[in-house]
Amino acid sequence: METACSPYFCCILMTTALLFVSRLCAPVDTITSSSPMNGNQTLISDGGTFELGFFSPRNSGPVYLGIWFHNIPTRTVVWVANRDSPVNDSSSVALKIGNDGDLVLVDGTERIIWSSGIANITSKDTVVPLLDSGNLVLGDQGSISSSDDYLWQSFDHPTNTLLAGMKLGWDLRVSLDRYLTSWKREDDPSLGDFTYGFELEGLPQKFLRKYNSKVIQRSGPWEGTRFSGLGMSSLSTIRPSFVQTPDEVYYTYNVSNKSTITRTVLSHTGSLQRCLWSDQNLEWSVTYSIPNDACDEYGKCGPNAICTINSPRICSCLTGYIPKSPLDWSALGWSEGCVKKNPSSCPGKEGFRKLKGVKVPDMLQFWINTSMSLKECRDKCLSNCSCSAYSVTDIEGRGSGCLIWYGDLIDMRQLNEFSSNQNVFIRVTASDLANSNRKRWIVGAAVSASIFLALILALFVWVKSRKVRGRHVDVHSGDDIELPMLNFVAIAKATDNFSYLNKIGEGGFGPVYRGQLPNGKEIAVKRLSENSRQGSDEFKNEALFIARLQHRNLVKLLGCCIDGEERMLIYEYMPNGNVTAANSLVWRRRFDIIVGVARGLLYLHRDSRLRIIHRDLKASNVLLDSEMNPKISDFGMARAVGGDQMLEKTMRVVGTYGYMSPENAIDGIFSTKSDVFSFGVLVLEIISGRKNRAFRHPDHNFNLLGHPWKLWLEGKAFELIDEKMEDSFAVSEVMRCIQIGLLCVQRHPEDRPSMASVILMLDSQSAMLPQPKQLGFFDERNHEDVDYSLSNEMTITQIEGR
Template identity: 90%
Template sequence: MKLGWDLRVSLDRYLTSWKREDDPSLGDFTYGFELEGLPQKFLRKYNSKVIQRSGPWEGTRFSGLGMSSLSTIRPSFVQTPDEVYYTYNVSNKSTITRTVLSHTGSLQRCLWSDQNLEWSVTYSIPNDACDEYGKCGPNAICTINSPRICSCLTGYIPKSPLDWSALGWSEGCVKKNPSSCPGKEGFRKLKGVKVPDMLQFWINTSMSLKECRDKCLSNCSCSAYSVTDIEGRGSGCLIWYGDLIDMRQLNEFSSNQNVFIRVTASDLGDDIELPMLNFVAIAKATDNFSYLNKIGEGGFGPVYRGQLPNGKEIAVKRLSENSRQGSDEFKNEALFIARLQHRNLVKLLGCCIDGEERMLIYEYMPNGSLNSYIFDTLLTANSLVWRRRFDIIVGVARGLLYLHRDSRLRIIHRDLKASNVLLDSEMNPKISDFGMARAVGGDQMLEKTMRVVGTYGYMSPENAIDGIFSTKSDVFSFGVLVLEIISGRKNRAFRHPDHNFNLLGHPWKLWLEGKAFELIDEKMEDSFAVSEVMRCIQIGLLCVQRHPEDRPSMASVILMLDSQSAMLPQPKQLGFFDERNHEDVDYSLSNEMTITQIEGR
């Protein structure tokens, strides 16, 4: 069987339905190839109204059709200067199959049963609600396994919010913000989708993907672009103008079709193409978000361990309905971490936006969070020797320095704590959770907010009391973390029988009494450089001083950690060192002190 065109004689081979079940005269429905743009198969009624569209060929099938029918047939697509057609062979020579276009407009794959002596329908088109042409209207995408199958593309909102909320999707979506063209705009990558119908388009089969992107960006009417050679080298250029119609998220991992949707800078943030993973793929990777794969829970929601088909392990943060964070924090974290590359920052692999679902997909950290290692008695005793603790302190410091000084954006994390430091397979620390982070430009390193965020016990006084935050707020949190790592005790849970000081006040008291070594975790091994630990205690105390201007920058902290001979200033008054009684006790020393002697404990 051939379905398609013989271009030499302008012969179009297509299917036509019967008029009725018992009337073989020409019916209302046709199914055949159309050659505008990339060749596609269309199911039409009255030769005009589109019922279903196949999408272009992507190597093993037409991109908009499912894999179900491939168990009995091996389809192929031929495109030459003389012919453009579709055909197939059966997978098993004993199989008897046929394709029927019914009088009701259903294209059916039928299989003959020798046992029952009858035909059975194994696959039909339309197969589901998303097969319906333009189901979600313009500028929207259909995802069959989503609770609400239609969602607007990034940068678009429902044209009729009332109809949309009542599951009336036909009017589709319109741009949320006016175009900033020819200003700064970018593209959001949609992975594994059926491309929009080619109503207004431009095509060039020799362009590279970058040339295609530049071509689209230079024309303010361009809505999206993609490659034409889906099954080969990923080259060629297909550009859409105006509304984008009849897109759907594909369920199978094998789909190679990606579309780059044009969005304004305000919708995307500095032209980032963040990989988009579909909901079905993530559900499969996590065994449908199995409780057995749940590895944590935070303000964002639950975190699941998963594995992609290629064997790569991932961590999936899924925004919960009652999350303390929301879509703004989700977008904030996605855009920040996507722009950051450092060995001491967790790596974002992609995200998933599917209806109300919001997920971030990270590299999996097999050793979990630092929180469990320094506060869990069993893990601490077996794993965190001093050298490892010191390396973690240095790694976190380097990650913060990158955020504050060396990244393209100058970023204040605002929620640094032990549970937001993850450990890879070699126990290298990686800072995570950028939902509360803020970027500050140039010399603008001090800001005030009406919404105080952070974790009590790690927040600096000026942030907790006045809502003022700066890089020195992160330095304060880092100081708390250093003291926790050295002592193996949690600031907020610290209790001492002889006084009411917390974990900041306790080492401060010991420091003034010349007994700072008593802070060292008793579970650490017996042999280590006491002077190095004492130096880190002093650095921790310098970082948690009450006044921001007294705290060192992270660049100075790195210098202090790297050089045993550098002079360290003496700590001054600490902030929040007596949380329970709030006594204003003035402990102060003025001499500088440096420790260089290496001793055994």
């Protein structure tokens, strides 16, 4: 007998079913006694930031239980449970709450592989949530609202990664030492060779060690704002802190912006790195690394010496000391360090030599008093003939506390005085102090004289030129131009002191930063780096060319900055990045970009007074403004040619692999047709949504030039069109652009169209186009011989053999 249910009853049934299904489908963030996590399941934190599950670093082989970032596409493991006891197969394992309330990892036979190791748990009703901080915690289900309620937490047992909110250091109440240990290899999370953590003898300091014995690097003690040996500025969004109480001694950091994804990781090679995730580049970037240079090496210069990384001979003896082994010292053998030059006159006349902005010596023999003033500390040191140096323990405010060293002073280095206010006062004899003061007076007098002469010269030049806004530069035509000069301090302030968070890219010239001037105008600052593959010639080249070029499809140069060794170019800011991300655009946007780039090149080749060959046209050098208008940038490699000069040969081959024409790459010959070839590659990349050098096809080994050429010959050129393109667009227009792209990348320069012809082809849908001939650089390649780690974006400059 059938019975019809009432609408009300049916509604209840449907609601219950929906709730049941939604609960099944919702991400789970907690393990309970009745719901373990099996090998094919994962936990996802409530905010979706972290994920707990099983993984294999090699995508096969040993399996580990770990935590990784859930909200980024690159799996980045931050914690591993069974790092020295992996399993062969995750299908038969489970993470669950044991009979005694402990967290255990068991195999199919219920053999315990790993456990949290908590004994005598009074409550058997425990739960294990994965928090959005990345912390996996165990606690009583009825009271697990704060860290005080945790019976166990993964943050107390770090592996190789320190996350925001984690503590690095000691809980003295239970003798818990939280320190990092490296992975054995990049694909092996078992215990590695390096450790990083706090040591409590004297003032707490962080030590990077190998095999828990050999010191690689020492942080120095906390000086009130940072650790003494940290000579680099931290990210503006990172808030570090150090806590020292009778119960705990630890370091931690937090982020002021929740969108900032960062981690500190101890690599398997022994390098401690602060990493920042870039949503724009979809990769981790290293913002600083320890050891950072040779002076970070522990005791690099031996006892009683100081390491100065910018000095030609990085090690030098402290005032009043001489090399212990002069012969070794002259041969750059510094390990034996320095010894006293003159016998101490103690308790006679002695004084102190002030070293500004330094990393304080290691705590080998020392005395400390946290309440003394600086003067009291000085008097205390003078009263003891064994005292070698003194300093304050806290540099905040006027400085306070007294730290005194006895005997040898080891592991000192000079830091940038703008990044460290820590000073150390070295004890010296009266004669050494007099000699030191005499040298300082001579140097000061010389510097003052130099500054005076420089001011006189500057005044002479100003009176003669009367050019206060900028400077005149000579271009090939012999005409002068005036380029606004911007103040370094203003640029540093506009970019938040060149903060890594404001870094928007980097090329052969150096890093590029986003900034904002006091008037609200956004700028892009290209800063010549010390290890730039390009140099002052390219800097001058770009400044000269782009300052004279005015076109809606060329990026606008606002000014430059020259201050000492600093070289910077300041551009209008392009908020939509470069054409590398064109595969996310609809066809009309892509077509407008192709046309805009073509018009910019036509202006350079024909309509500008200088007739410019760009020589490095590529996707990353085409920027998009707020309205998605393309603008060609980066003229560091550009060359001006005469009106009738079509070909030129150079001993310096420049360009970017994947965009260089055959005649340029092989013979060093360049012309306007070299730019046409690069334009053709760019067109095929925009249409396909792929990059030439990164292109791979399962059926053949052609690159992005050979693949469309093969499709063209087979009558299947439409298969090149990006699958991400919207459903509705003019196929004939896309096919026409494919043909134009193929015409531009033909092997012989004379077969390629001029940019004027390209514009006509793009503007006219009715004009007949010629059939493309054999292309350049499309032969099949052996995948085993290709290094796919090389980027399309690498600009190369190469001098031919002499």
